[in-house]
Amino acid sequence: MRRLAASITGFGALFGAVALSSAAQAQTAGATLFAQNCSACHQLTGLGIHGAFPALAGDPFVVGDPTKPAYVLLHGRGGMPNFSEDLSDADIAAILSYVRSSWGNHAPPLDAALVASVRGGGAAPPKERSVLPGH
Amino acid sequence: MATESNGAAFSRRDFLQQLQGWGGTALMMAGMDALGFGIASAATAPPDLTGGGGGKKVIVLGTGVAGLTSAYELSSAGYDVTVLEARDRVGGRSYTARKGTKLTELGGEPQVCDFDEGYYINPGPWRIPYSHRGYLHYAKKFKVGLELFNNENEHAYIKFDKGTGPLAGRPVRKQEITADTRGYANEILAKQVRQGALDAEFAPGDKELFLDYLRSEGYLTKDDFKYIGTDGRGMDENPGAGLDPGKPSTPHKLTDILHSQTWRTLQSVGSLDMQHTMFEPIGGMDQLPAGFVRNLKPVIRLGHVVEKISQTPEQVTVAFTGPDGQKGTVTGDYCVCTIPLSVLRGIDLDVTPEFKEAITGVSYALVCKIGLQMKTRFWEDNHQIYGGHVYVDDPGVNVISLPSTGWLGEKGVVLGFYPQGAAAARVSAMSLAGRRDYALWVGQKVFPEYTESNDGSFSIAWHRVPFNMGGWAQWTEEGRAKYYPKLLEPQGRLYLAGEHLSYITGWQEGGIESAWSQISKLHKRAMATA
Numbered sequence: 154m155r156r157l158a159a160s161i162t163g164f165g166a167l168f169g170a171v172a173l174s175s176a177a178q179a180q181t182a183g184a185t186l187f188a189q190n191c192s193a194c195h196q197l198t199g200l201g202i203h204g205a206f207p208a209l210a211g212d213p214f215v216v217g218d219p220t221k222p223a224y225v226l227l228h229g230r231g232g233m234p235n236f237s238e239d240l241s242d243a244d245i246a247a248i249l250s251y252v253r254s255s256w257g258n259h260a261p262p263l264d265a266a267l268v269a270s271v272r273g274g275g276a277a278p279p280k281e282r283s284v285l286p287g288h
Numbered sequence: 289m290a291t292e293s294n295g296a297a298f299s300r301r302d303f304l305q306q307l308q309g310w311g312g313t314a315l316m317m318a319g320m321d322a323l324g325f326g327i328a329s330a331a332t333a334p335p336d337l338t339g340g341g342g343g344k345k346v347i348v349l350g351t352g353v354a355g356l357t358s359a360y361e362l363s364s365a366g367y368d369v370t371v372l373e374a375r376d377r378v379g380g381r382s383y384t385a386r387k388g389t390k391l392t393e394l395g396g397e398p399q400v401c402d403f404d405e406g407y408y409i410n411p412g413p414w415r416i417p418y419s420h421r422g423y424l425h426y427a428k429k430f431k432v433g434l435e436l437f438n439n440e441n442e443h444a445y446i447k448f449d450k451g452t453g454p455l456a457g458r459p460v461r462k463q464e465i466t467a468d469t470r471g472y473a474n475e476i477l478a479k480q481v482r483q484g485a486l487d488a489e490f491a492p493g494d495k496e497l498f499l500d501y502l503r504s505e506g507y508l509t510k511d512d513f514k515y516i517g518t519d520g521r522g523m524d525e526n527p528g529a530g531l532d533p534g535k536p537s538t539p540h541k542l543t544d545i546l547h548s549q550t551w552r553t554l555q556s557v558g559s560l561d562m563q564h565t566m567f568e569p570i571g572g573m574d575q576l577p578a579g580f581v582r583n584l585k586p587v588i589r590l591g592h593v594v595e596k597i598s599q600t601p602e603q604v605t606v607a608f609t610g611p612d613g614q615k616g617t618v619t620g621d622y623c624v625c626t627i628p629l630s631v632l633r634g635i636d637l638d639v640t641p642e643f644k645e646a647i648t649g650v651s652y653a654l655v656c657k658i659g660l661q662m663k664t665r666f667w668e669d670n671h672q673i674y675g676g677h678v679y680v681d682d683p684g685v686n687v688i689s690l691p692s693t694g695w696l697g698e699k700g701v702v703l704g705f706y707p708q709g710a711a712a713a714r715v716s717a718m719s720l721a722g723r724r725d726y727a728l729w730v731g732q733k734v735f736p737e738y739t740e741s742n743d744g745s746f747s748i749a750w751h752r753v754p755f756n757m758g759g760w761a762q763w764t765e766e767g768r769a770k771y772y773p774k775l776l777e778p779q780g781r782l783y784l785a786g787e788h789l790s791y792i793t794g795w796q797e798g799g800i801e802s803a804w805s806q807i808s809k810l811h812k813r814a815m816a817t818a
Contacts, residue, residue, distance in 0.1 A: 164729050193395070193716035193752060202394045204634045205757060232630060232652050232751060232758055239683075239710040284552045284679060285562070286686045286706050288413075288655075288760065288794040 179262075183251025186244055190236065191252075199256035206232075210256035215249070219263040222249055223271040242268040331801050332421045335808035339815045340366025346810070347372065347606050347618055349594055350626035352380025354786040354799035356580035357426070358624045358807050363585045365811070370618055371584075372592040372608060374755045378581055380626075381412035381756060382796055384572030385659060385746045393752035397720055401746040402661075407694075409659025409701050410573040411748040412759075413796050415439060418565045420792075422800035423576070430579030433570040438692045439562060441676020442466065442520075446550045447734050448681040455540060455548035459734050462679075464521045464540060465550045467507065471515030472542040474506025478513040515539065553679050561795065568692060576796075592616075596636040597623060597782060604781040622810055626786045626799070628652065629775075630757035639779040649771030650788065652758020654712040654751040658727050660704040661744035666737035668696060678734055683711035685730045704731060704745070708759070716749030723747045760787055760794030776806075783810050 188197060194206040201208040209215050215222050226245050229235035236245065242265040250262035334357075344367055348359045351373040363369040385391070386408040389401040403409075415437045416423050427434055445459035480486055481499055490498065502508065507518035517539045527534035545551055557563070569575040581588065591611030598605050604623045610616055625632065630652040637644065667673040667690045675692040689703035704727035707715050715723060724745040731738040750759040763772060775784050785806040790798035 164726050189714050189717055190710070191713070191717070193713055193749060196395050205394050229651065231648070232654070234654050234709040234713055236710045239714075284681060284686075285555075286708060287559075287561075 179247050180251060180254075182244075183247035183249075184255075186240070186248045187251050190240065191248065194233075199252070199258075209252050210258060212258075215252050216258050216260035219249060219253070219260075219267060220271050222252075223263070223268050227268075227272055237272065241265070242272060331804050333425060334361050335804050335811065337361060337365035337807070337811045339811075341811060341814040342366075343368055344622065344814050345370070345620035347604065347620040347623045348626070349606065349623065350374075350380060350786075351378040351577065351588055352626060352786070352799055353382055353423075353426075353576065353580075353796045354626040354803040355380070355624070356577060356584070357422075357800045357803035358626065358785060359586060359588075360580055360584055361803070362624075362807055362810075367814075368620075369586045370620065371586050371588045372594060372606065372618070373588055373590050374593045376590050376611070378588055378590070379574050379577035381750070381759075382573050382577050383410070383412045384408050384574040385411050385748075386572065389746065391746075391748065391753070393716075393749055394754060396749075396752060399720055399746065401659075402744045403659070403701060403746065404661065404699060404744070407661055407699060407701050407744075408572045409657070409703065409746055410568070411657045411659070411746070412750070413573055414568065414703075416567040416569075416796075417561045417563065418567070419560060420795065420797035422797050422804065424567075426579065426800070427567075427569065427576060430576070430583055432575045432579045434567040435570050435693060437566040437568040438675030438690075439566040439677075440558070440564065441673060441690075443522075443671075444673050444676045444678050444690070445671075445734055446553055446679045448549050448552075448679075450681050451547055451549035453544045453547040455544050455550060459678075460540075460548070460550060461522055462553065464537075465545060466554060467518055467521035468515075468539045468542070469545055469551045469554055471506045471508070471518065471539065472545075474502040475508055475513060475515040478502045478506075478508060482513065549681065561792075570693070594627065594635055596638075597625065598638040599623075599780045599782065601780070620781075622781045622783065622814070624783050624785055624803070624806060624810065626784075626803070628756060628758065628786065629761060629788050631755055632784075637782075639782065643774055643779050646771035646774040649767045650761045650763050652751065653708060653760050653762050653794065654710075654716070654749075655706070655708045655759035656712045656715045656723075656747065656749045657706055658704040658723055658745060658747035659701045660724070660727060660731070660742050661699060661701050662738075662741040663699055663743050664737070664741050665694075665697065665700045666735060666741055667700075667702075670737065671735070680730060680734065682730055683707055684715050684726065686711075688731055688734065699743075701744075702731075704728070712749065712751070716752060720745075720747060763788075763793065778809065778813075783807075 195201050195209050199208065199210040223245060225233065226240070227235065227237045245268045246263050246265045252258065253260035253262065346362050346367045346369050348355050348369055348371045351371060355371065356378070359369050359371045385401045387401060387403050387405055390399065392398045416434070442463040444462055446462050446465060447459045449457050478499060481495060503513060506515055508515055517536060519536065521539065522537050523534045524537045525535035592608045594606055594608050596607040603619050603621060605617050605619045606623060607615065607617045627635070629647050629650055633647050673690055674695060675690050678688040680686065680688065684707045685705040687703070687706050691700045691702065694700055705715060715726065718726060724747065728739045728742055750756055776789055783806045785803045787793050787795060787798035787802065789802045792798035792801065
């Protein structure tokens, strides 16, 4: 089902923001955004792959203080990329709220304002991104 | 950085940034060399291993170019070398996908490359800069044929959707953007110089020469220094025979170019590792590993997955699971381990906690590629684009690269996407068919023939590939200072090598030169204790 949700979103929306208007839509958007951005490694099951990608189901880190996983999404960690330029505060809040309430996780949602506070100083300054890929 | 303790002090970073500001990257690199970063210390030949180490036994783990270089040089010098490789093939990331190549990513569907016989994509490294002398040394030594890789094509398109104005959202030839941007920039600068606004910048006699340069660089008119176009930006009608002089084209407006963002593809000169001359091996990137294997004395033991590395003061033991699932061990005097740190961090190692922490102190690049086999070479036949890159500003694609092999042939394999980082996470979350459809959807907006021509694909997400777990090591400045030096030193009898232990990360050259550096250290020690 979640894979279907990702595919019907279409390629046009893939690299754009998802508009949120209600809690239910936020949950759906969180599932879609998770499928698009996170599932390649953490898997749609949230179980990750042992020895390679950490499980999010039952992980005390993701259900604990929400500012900590928000920080990881904004800065990257280990093999995980930094999503700060690719996802809005609302996107990150939707993803983390979904992760915190799926696969047996039962932690309260968070809002974009909390992610913004972790990000600090409003939007990140645009990085001078080369359009010429290296390597 | 470790040396920064006093807030009032001028840090090394500040110093380097100042150098970059004053004199560009070249001066900064000279500064880095002076500060001990060693960036200019590129080796050009294998180390001298004279003496042969008294027949000491070395276990080499991994058969990417770092492992193959280590195994070849050590065995040639007289060491007794055992080589273990986890996969059923050699080469590591120096890899070519062709008809029948199988790959299953972690969490992914099984994939079999469905290209026609003779067609291929290099999903890992794909281009060899002229400055990579270690790679070229072995290509020459093992008679691996090279061909030119077209890394820059003025006639290729730029298609940027995120800009605004009439040049956004449609393919524009790069030559138009290059000629017009530089033409206008030189015209504006010439105007200021001629009005005397910049006289303070010039020594006596400089000004006229500088104006000559601006006129030449920007194709400005002889007397009034105007940019009115030039044939190099393309002609509306090319010149022909007889009475046909052709028809010149009209430059774009400067404001349209600026707002289209297409100028972001321009640089005064290619970066050190992106310049002409660029090569690729004829027949695929797996040809250099094949060259090593043809010339290697030890037999490589394929399908041997390392489980544990333990050691005593006298020897080192590697425990493995073999191809038929049976466990075994091999013991030697030294071990050269070229397993990527992204994988090594999951292996049971007999090293200090500090060394273990250092292994986890670097992240690995998320990166994807897809090869799309096309039934016709429409980019050549219909668009006169022979190799090189089409630049797009969709981060899920970045470039569409046209092949530098099989010119004017029947079919060809196009690189359909090359995303990195968060964009690569997104692309890799798609099904194999979804990745292909996404690549086609983007390419179709550049080439109308794209989708209907496609008849095969092979995609890879390196962060999901077993025994790689990432494209290449991405050291931060902090990691370089805190962890990198630890990993360069042996742990007991264990030496690490690979692109991750170089300042040429993500290039085969880094693996080769790292191997040279580490086996040289090993040899000195072996000779001292022989």
